[in-house]
Amino acid sequence: MKKMVKLGVVSTLSLVIGASAAFAENIKIAFIDPLSGPFASTGTNGLHQFEFAADHMVNEKGGVLGGTNFEIVAFDNKISPKESLIQLQVAIDQGIRYIAQGNSSGVANALTEAIAKHNRRNPDSRVLFLNYAAVDPALTNDKCNFWHFRFDANADIKMDALTDVMSADESLKKVYIIGQDYSFGKAVAAAAVSNLTDKRPDVEIVGNELHPIGKVKDFTPYSRKIVASEADAVITGNWGADMLGLGKSLIENGYDGPIFTYYAAGSGITAAFGDTAKGRIRLISQGAINPIGSDTARETYNAFKVKYPEGNIDQSRIFNVIGMLSTAIEAAGTADDVVAVASQLEGMEYDSMWGTKLFMRPQDHQIIQNLNVGVHTNDDVEFDYDNSGYGIVTESTVEMASMDSPTTCKMKRP
Amino acid sequence: MELILVNLIDGLVTGLLLFMLSAGLTLIFSMMGVLNFAHASFYMLGAYFAYQISIALGFWVGLLVAPLIVGVLGAGVERYGLRRVHQYGHVPELIFTFGLALLIEELVQFVWGKNQMPYNIPEVLNFTAFSIAGNSIPAYKIFMIFTSVAIFIGLLYILTKTRIGMIIQAALSYPRTVESLGHNVPLIFMGVFGVGTALAGVGGGIAGPVLGTFPGMAFVLGSIVFLTIVIGGLGSLWGALVASLLIGWITTFAKSYNLAMSDILMRLAYRPPKI
Numbered sequence: 001m002k003k004m005v006k007l008g009v010v011s012t013l014s015l016v017i018g019a020s021a022a023f024a025e026n027i028k029i030a031f032i033d034p035l036s037g038p039f040a041s042t043g044t045n046g047l048h049q050f051e052f053a054a055d056h057m058v059n060e061k062g063g064v065l066g067g068t069n070f071e072i073v074a075f076d077n078k079i080s081p082k083e084s085l086i087q088l089q090v091a092i093d094q095g096i097r098y099i100a101q102g103n104s105s106g107v108a109n110a111l112t113e114a115i116a117k118h119n120r121r122n123p124d125s126r127v128l129f130l131n132y133a134a135v136d137p138a139l140t141n142d143k144c145n146f147w148h149f150r151f152d153a154n155a156d157i158k159m160d161a162l163t164d165v166m167s168a169d170e171s172l173k174k175v176y177i178i179g180q181d182y183s184f185g186k187a188v189a190a191a192a193v194s195n196l197t198d199k200r201p202d203v204e205i206v207g208n209e210l211h212p213i214g215k216v217k218d219f220t221p222y223s224r225k226i227v228a229s230e231a232d233a234v235i236t237g238n239w240g241a242d243m244l245g246l247g248k249s250l251i252e253n254g255y256d257g258p259i260f261t262y263y264a265a266g267s268g269i270t271a272a273f274g275d276t277a278k279g280r281i282r283l284i285s286q287g288a289i290n291p292i293g294s295d296t297a298r299e300t301y302n303a304f305k306v307k308y309p310e311g312n313i314d315q316s317r318i319f320n321v322i323g324m325l326s327t328a329i330e331a332a333g334t335a336d337d338v339v340a341v342a343s344q345l346e347g348m349e350y351d352s353m354w355g356t357k358l359f360m361r362p363q364d365h366q367i368i369q370n371l372n373v374g375v376h377t378n379d380d381v382e383f384d385y386d387n388s389g390y391g392i393v394t395e396s397t398v399e400m401a402s403m404d405s406p407t408t409c410k411m412k413r414p
Numbered sequence: 415m416e417l418i419l420v421n422l423i424d425g426l427v428t429g430l431l432l433f434m435l436s437a438g439l440t441l442i443f444s445m446m447g448v449l450n451f452a453h454a455s456f457y458m459l460g461a462y463f464a465y466q467i468s469i470a471l472g473f474w475v476g477l478l479v480a481p482l483i484v485g486v487l488g489a490g491v492e493r494y495g496l497r498r499v500h501q502y503g504h505v506p507e508l509i510f511t512f513g514l515a516l517l518i519e520e521l522v523q524f525v526w527g528k529n530q531m532p533y534n535i536p537e538v539l540n541f542t543a544f545s546i547a548g549n550s551i552p553a554y555k556i557f558m559i560f561t562s563v564a565i566f567i568g569l570l571y572i573l574t575k576t577r578i579g580m581i582i583q584a585a586l587s588y589p590r591t592v593e594s595l596g597h598n599v600p601l602i603f604m605g606v607f608g609v610g611t612a613l614a615g616v617g618g619g620i621a622g623p624v625l626g627t628f629p630g631m632a633f634v635l636g637s638i639v640f641l642t643i644v645i646g647g648l649g650s651l652w653g654a655l656v657a658s659l660l661i662g663w664i665t666t667f668a669k670s671y672n673l674a675m676s677d678i679l680m681r682l683a684y685r686p687p688k689i
Contacts, residue, residue, distance in 0.1 A: 040528060041527065041528040041529060209672075211669075214630065214634075215634065216634075217428075217625055217634050217635060217638075218424075218428055218624070218625055218665075220424045220427075220428075220666070221421065221424060221665075221666045221667075221668075221669035221670040222669060224417065224420055224421065224424065224549055224670055225669075225670055227548060227549055228417055228548075228549070241530065241626055241628050241630060244530050244626055245625065245626050248624075248626070249624075252535075252550075252552050252554075252624075253549065253550060253552070254542065254545060254548060254549055254550030267529050267530070268527075268529025268530035268531065268532070268628075269529075269530055271529075271530075271532040272530040272531065272532045272533075272534075272626070274532055274534060276534070276540075386529075386532075388532065
């Protein structure tokens with residue numbers, strides 16, 4: 001018995017050593033996002049897309065630097081900035097050099113500050129921050145730093161593109177802005193007002209309103225007000241249950257114009273809107289899904305559906321993160337020296353399989369890309385969301401949106 | 415002027431929906447003296463069951479069967495859960511129902527996931543009944559009004575005009591006397607609990623397509639239901655009706671008009687001090 005135990009201990013030990021030796025070869029990316037609690041579905045969906053992108057785009061193609069694989073290590077931050085900082089420390093202690101995060105700009109603000117501080121104090125274990133979805137404009141303006149790269153268009157860029165498309169419609173006379181009462185909702189409203197007054201001074205903003213986030217049972221009274229204001233278009237940054245509730249109620253209560261949104265797709269929302277919202281919901285996003293950007297993208301999406309039949313690729317930018325990072329590591333010839341990798345990422349031009357050129361602006365590390373405004377429909381949908389038959393079909397594209405937009409970023413380079 | 419009429423109708427719909435939940439809750443409270451924290455969770459279960467059944471057998475079957483299942487579940491909770499906890503006093507009862515609410519929410523997330531469910535209004539009712547000055551009133555809202563009014567009248571009739579109703583009312587005030595007259599009081603309690611939760615289930619089945627079927631739906635409605643029965647006087651059916659309608663109209667009008675406290679004070683000739 002004693003001998004058995006000894007044998008067991010020895011073999012486990014050797015297994016552990018063997019395993020860690022094998023893993024040491026991998027380039028690890030820490031994924032710090034909510035994997036439990038109310039936003040778990042968003043986080044888990046993002047994690048699946050990251051894991052799939054790493055396997056499909058890098059590992060199955062022989063890895064980078066002549067055979068090194070990518071490995072995604074998941075950390076649950078419960079969408080709390082405090083918890084995220086703890087998980088960041090754990091990740092750094094495990095020797096991870098690349099941090100990916102996206103859900104909540106509050107978390108991103110905390111992480112970017114902590115990472116800048118860590119890199120200043122520990123030049124030997126510096127890390128890079130790959131922000132794939134936190135869209136607070138401040139991250140690439142006042143709070144920018146050399147270690148932070150944003151692979152999503154920020155809230156201002158999205159609104160700029162959205163209002164470009166809206167302004168092209170001459171019949172547009174009255175616009176109603178409604179959003180959730182917190183920093184992001186306010187940022188969307190402010191950007192909408194400044195862009196619209198700039199581009200179409202003749203358009204009247206007939207309503208600009210915030211409602212409590214996640215607490216409204218019935219949006220009917222808001223819809224009545226919007227109908228009574230005779231608005232031709234509604235702009236909202238709502239997401240989740242608030243998006244669905246507002247959209248459904250608007251359509252049911254007789255509003256017949258378009259609804260311009262940021263997040264009205266995937267996570268069950270597309271399926272729940274179904275036929276009622278056909279041709280009514282407009283969505284600003286990056287990456288062409290319908291029609292698909294390229295044959296590579298089609299093959300990738302189909303392979304993803306085989307692995308995750310219930311999943312959606314609703315964050316195609318995650319594939320851009322993996323693609324650009326592997327290109328940068330390849331060009332730098334190392335994955336350990338993050339300064340060299342960051343220097344490659346800066347100013348990189350990359351052809352995304354989702355049908356757009358990507359440009360990582362060196363002055364503020366904000367990605368510049370084509371932005372699409374799509375419509376919720378079931379016509380010509382090759383890749384639907386939520387297996388509902390409905391998806392987002394691109395209607396208009398803004399080429400390299402906000403390429404020359406100003407930034408207040410004054411970046412200090414190491 | 416037209417908008418006031420539209421808001422009156424909208425508020426009526428909200429109020430009657432609230433009443434369907436508060437009616438059951440207030441009955442259960444007057445009977446057992448316990449606030450059922452899980453009541454809104456039965457409302458959520460009603461919506462999810464109705465959705466699940468509607469996929470296979472259509473909306474109407476779902477709306478009929480789901481409340482029955484919820485009612486049986488509710489009766490089971492009373493028989494095997496609450497009745498056992500009852501002997502230890504009110505605090506354990508409260509904790510029990512509170513825990514049940516959390517448990518049901520987790521279970522719903524476990525079975526159906528965290529996403530919104532595509533539970534939609536049936537085709538037959540998916541049209542505009544009439545419109546007032548460009549504001550359309552969906553036929554489904556008219557259906558909601560008629561269903562809840564019918565339920566209220568039915569409930570009132572059973573409670574005041576039938577033999578069962580009289581026994582229930584008697585059991586509420588003098589359980590020992592009723593028991594010594596040969597009636598099975600625990601069975602009556604179980605039945606009332608079942609009917610109360612089934613009413614919440616009906617509410618869920620009807621409201622699911624309009625207000626959304628998602629794991630947070632119980633939480634969103636839960637607190638306001640307690641408020642309703644407190645305003646209406648704990649245990650009073652009429653009180654619950656009046657309070658529900660009152661809250662329905664107040665919330666609707668408050669959202670419809672951008673009126674701030676400062677505006678009202680300014681009207682009353684109050685001027686803010688200059689800083």
